[in-house]
Structure formats: C-alpha cells, structure tokens
Amino acid sequence: MERKDSMDLVGAAGMVGFAATLAFNQVVIKVTNAGFGPVFAAGFRSILAVGLLLLWCLLSGRKLNGLRAALGPGLLLGVLFSAEFVFLFNALDMTSVSRASILFYSMPVWLTIIANFTLPGERLSRRRALGLVLAMAGVIWALADKDSQSGGTWAGDLLALCGAFAWAGIALTVRLTRVSEVSAESQLFYQLGVSAVVLTAISPLFGDLMRAPEALHWAGMGFQVVVACMGYLFWLYLMAIYPASDIAAFSFLSPVLAVGFGWALLDEPVGLGFLGALALVAVGVVLINRRKRV
Structure with missing residues (x-):
C-alpha cells in the first residue's frame, strides 16, 4: 500500500463518498427508529456488525491482535462507544437530523479544547483558536434558530451534544x-463487541424493543450494519494512505450533507439563519483540522 504525501482525486472522491454515507446514515437511523427502539436498534446493529467484522477478518486473513494486552482501555473504548450511540440514537428519535448532526459533528471543537490540555503538540494556535470561536458561534446560532426549532426538542439537542463528547x-x-x-x-472489535452487550442489556430501560418494524426498517438496519463495520474500515484504509490532516479537512462535509439530506428527504425546516450557522461550523472545523505542511 503506497503512502502518499497529499490528497489526490481518488482519495478526495473516497472521502466525499464516505462523508455522504455518514450523513445519509443519520437519516437512515431516524427512519429505522420508527421500527425499533433506539437503544435496542443500536445494540442489534452492533451484534450484526461484529459478525460482519469477524467474517471480514476470516476472508481477508486479518487478525484481531493485542486484545488481551489492551483489555482495560479496550473496554473503556467500548463503553464510550456505547454511550455515544445511546445519545445519538435517542437524539435522532427526539430532534431533527439537521439539528442533531450539526451538534454531533461539532466533536472536533470539543476534542480540540480538551486536547489543548491533555495532548502534547496540540496547543491552540491562532488559526485553530479562530476556528473554535467560529464553530462554537455556529453551534449557538444553530440552537437559537427559530425555523429549525420547530423540528426538534432541546432534550434531543442535548443528547446529540453528549454524543459528540463521547x-x-x-x-x-x-x-x-x-x-x-x-x-x-x-x-x-472492542467498540462493537462491548456495545453489543451493553446496549442490548440496557435497551429494555428505554421502552419497547420493537415498534412494528417493516421492510423499510429492516433495510435501514442492514445499511447501518455495513456503515458501522465496513465504513469504519474504509476510513482507516484511507488514513493509511493519505495524511491525517488532509483526511480531517473533509470532516466538515458530513454535517453539511446531513442537513441537506434532512431537508430533501425528511422535509425538515432549514432557514437561512440555520444555513449561516452551518457555514460557521464548517469553516471552523476546517480551520481546526488544517495542519501546516513542512
């Protein structure tokens, strides 16, 4: 596998396709929630995705190495993954895809703030600080947008934000x-395996496991399984070829496309004010993730 110094057309096309898949998956989760309880759906997805991952490893000859040596942090990884999708699936059950996505994909903002104090070499530069200010202003503006408020709830918005922190x-x-x-x-494997157990175990605490699923909901579940397993592996494949900063620069696309899908497919209210907020978040995320070349 040849390592490249910069993003080329093939890599860019792959990242655009990946971002579009993640954005569309937000719509799929919301639609699928009509047939399954949100937390049960997240757990069932993890169960099926673990099976797909093991099949992938068997067919490709890849091994699950180091599981025992990294058991403690691996379990923590799985618990955080479980929390992330408890928050996200419930958020998409309670608020619009547009509002949930702009809050969930604000993750780089909070990661940058935390990393400034915990990770060496991650101090805030003036450019990244500007990106933080713009992105946070966009999040606040999006929350205050009256047009989009009619399609969501504050509880759902808060859960999406908690998902970003997880x-x-x-x-x-x-x-x-x-x-x-x-x-x-x-x-x-740690993320899917632990979450398969945790989410399935706690799902009865969140209401009915089934909401009369139909063919559309089962199809949505299948799509989510593929995204949860093969989508993540595809992203890691790109990470092995292209610079991480170039990959990260495409992260603004997912909330932008999710808002578009929510508007086009679910008829969610998206006014000019919300689009302005989305633009601030997108520009902020690009500034946060961009790295100087040396």
Whole structure:
C-alpha cells in the first residue's frame, strides 16, 4: 500500500463518498427508529456488525491482535462507544437530523479544547483558536434558530451534544492508551463487541424493543450494519494512505450533507439563519483540522 504525501482525486472522491454515507446514515437511523427502539436498534446493529467484522477478518486473513494486552482501555473504548450511540440514537428519535448532526459533528471543537490540555503538540494556535470561536458561534446560532426549532426538542439537542463528547472521549482514548497499538480491526472489535452487550442489556430501560418494524426498517438496519463495520474500515484504509490532516479537512462535509439530506428527504425546516450557522461550523472545523505542511 503506497503512502502518499497529499490528497489526490481518488482519495478526495473516497472521502466525499464516505462523508455522504455518514450523513445519509443519520437519516437512515431516524427512519429505522420508527421500527425499533433506539437503544435496542443500536445494540442489534452492533451484534450484526461484529459478525460482519469477524467474517471480514476470516476472508481477508486479518487478525484481531493485542486484545488481551489492551483489555482495560479496550473496554473503556467500548463503553464510550456505547454511550455515544445511546445519545445519538435517542437524539435522532427526539430532534431533527439537521439539528442533531450539526451538534454531533461539532466533536472536533470539543476534542480540540480538551486536547489543548491533555495532548502534547496540540496547543491552540491562532488559526485553530479562530476556528473554535467560529464553530462554537455556529453551534449557538444553530440552537437559537427559530425555523429549525420547530423540528426538534432541546432534550434531543442535548443528547446529540453528549454524543459528540463521547465521540471525543473515544478519540482521546485511542491517542492516550495502549489501544492505539492494536490493529484497526481490534479497535473496532472492542467498540462493537462491548456495545453489543451493553446496549442490548440496557435497551429494555428505554421502552419497547420493537415498534412494528417493516421492510423499510429492516433495510435501514442492514445499511447501518455495513456503515458501522465496513465504513469504519474504509476510513482507516484511507488514513493509511493519505495524511491525517488532509483526511480531517473533509470532516466538515458530513454535517453539511446531513442537513441537506434532512431537508430533501425528511422535509425538515432549514432557514437561512440555520444555513449561516452551518457555514460557521464548517469553516471552523476546517480551520481546526488544517495542519501546516513542512
């Protein structure tokens, strides 16, 4: 696998496709929630995705290495992953895709703030500080937008924000613990395996497990399983080829596309004010993730 110094057209197309898939998956989760209880859906997705991951490892000859050596941080990774999707799936059950996505994909903002105090070499530069200010202003503006408020609830918005914090915790766990030394497949196994157990166990606490699922909901579940397993592995494949900063620069696309999908497919209210807030968040995320070349 040839390592490249910059993003090329093939890599850019792959990242745009990946961002669009993640954005569309937000719509799929919301639609699928009509047939399954949100937490049960997240757990069932993890169960099926673990099976798909093991099949992938069997067919590709890849191994789940280092599971015992990184057991503690691996379990933490799985618990944080479980929390992330308890928050996100319930958020999408209670608020619009547009509002949930802009809050959930604000994760780089909170990760940058935390990393400034915990990770060496991650001090805030003036450019990144400007990105933080713009992105946070965009989040506040989005929450205050009256047009989009009719499609969501404050409780759902808060859950989406909590999901972003859990996601940031996953990133920090990978950076700060021995779980970074194991393979990508092993990291994913910890996340899917632990969440399959945790989410399924706690799902009865969140209401009915089934909400009369139909063919559309089962199809949505299948799509989510593929995204949860193969989508993550595809992203790691790109990370192995292209610079991490170039990959991160595309992260603004997911909330932008999610808002578009929510408006086009679910008829969610999106006014000019909300689009302005989204633009601030997108620009802020680009400034936060951009790295100087040396």
